[in-house]
Amino acid sequence: MTSRRAFLATLAASPMLPAAGPAPDWGSPVIDIHLHPRREASGETRHMDGCGVSKAVILGSASLTAQTRRRMDAAPGRMKFFASVDASRPDAIDALKLAHKDGAIGFGELKSMVPCDGPEMRRIYDLAADRKVPVLLHFQEGPPGQVFNGGIGRFASILKAYPKTIFIGHANSFWANLSTDAPPDEAYPKGRIKRGGITDRLLADFPNLYGDLSANSGRNALGRDPEFAADFLKRHQNKLMFGSDCPCQDGQGAGQVSKEAWIQDKCVARETLTALKQLTGNAALFRKITHDNAAKLFQL
Numbered sequence: 001m002t003s004r005r006a007f008l009a010t011l012a013a014s015p016m017l018p019a020a021g022p023a024p025d026w027g028s029p030v031i032d033i034h035l036h037p038r039r040e041a042s043g044e045t046r047h048m049d050g051c052g053v054s055k056a057v058i059l060g061s062a063s064l065t066a067q068t069r070r071r072m073d074a075a076p077g078r079m080k081f082f083a084s085v086d087a088s089r090p091d092a093i094d095a096l097k098l099a100h101k102d103g104a105i106g107f108g109e110l111k112s113m114v115p116c117d118g119p120e121m122r123r124i125y126d127l128a129a130d131r132k133v134p135v136l137l138h139f140q141e142g143p144p145g146q147v148f149n150g151g152i153g154r155f156a157s158i159l160k161a162y163p164k165t166i167f168i169g170h171a172n173s174f175w176a177n178l179s180t181d182a183p184p185d186e187a188y189p190k191g192r193i194k195r196g197g198i199t200d201r202l203l204a205d206f207p208n209l210y211g212d213l214s215a216n217s218g219r220n221a222l223g224r225d226p227e228f229a230a231d232f233l234k235r236h237q238n239k240l241m242f243g244s245d246c247p248c249q250d251g252q253g254a255g256q257v258s259k260e261a262w263i264q265d266k267c268v269a270r271e272t273l274t275a276l277k278q279l280t281g282n283a284a285l286f287r288k289i290t291h292d293n294a295a296k297l298f299q300l
């Protein structure tokens, strides 16, 4: 029987992931720990459903708490939220205290033009320890005006000084510094990783540091040196968490704004999950990084 129905059945059975279409089944439930609030109502669940994500942590400004809570109520059990502020504002601590009272389970992503070890951030690390919630930091070096949480080279002293604060690292400089030769002016360095980079050492040395694999930076770090990446995922398997930070609308790549050739018109969540599936090569390890570590840390 070579009917059209049989032909369609073989297509449906194909193990290849479709570029677009129904949500992929990743084999186990997935938590996205890095999803920003969407402008349109239900935008968060639209992205989650499109790329096969069951639960997400919404990272939005403390001023968006009421909106996020309404969207959480509309999709019971699927979302929790972090609150962020501009750390340089004098009322930053008050805003975070209020958001925590209103249900925020963490602070972030914190992305201000202040040093990672300056007084503006230190008071937030203190508050996070006091409230027993994690902080998620965007690390980005670069030319003046484009430095956020600058000074990752000095971050070990913070991890040591704040042992009761749980830190989650993310973004350009966090992932570029997997390699010892991270260029400060390049967001997505290519080529083999030179072992012994700052990020790898910090994750090994400090129990209070976790890694958020979201965004083009996380995807780039996994893709540039697959042999290193497979080993890295295994070594830090209890401290790495999947996140997307994807700006696309539907979890299939529509509205992707990145001009990077390798992510153009694609969903970061799908790309990173596909890479993690291949690099872990093992359902239990994949599940730890894409679900279990986050479920444990955030009590999701």
Ligand SMILES: [Zn+2]
Residues within 6 Å of the ligand: 109, 111, 138, 170, 171
């Ligand atoms: Zn970020």
Ligand SMILES: [Zn+2]
Residues within 6 Å of the ligand: 047, 051, 244, 246, 247, 248, 249, 250, 251, 252, 253, 266, 267, 268, 269, 270
């Ligand atoms: Zn997406």
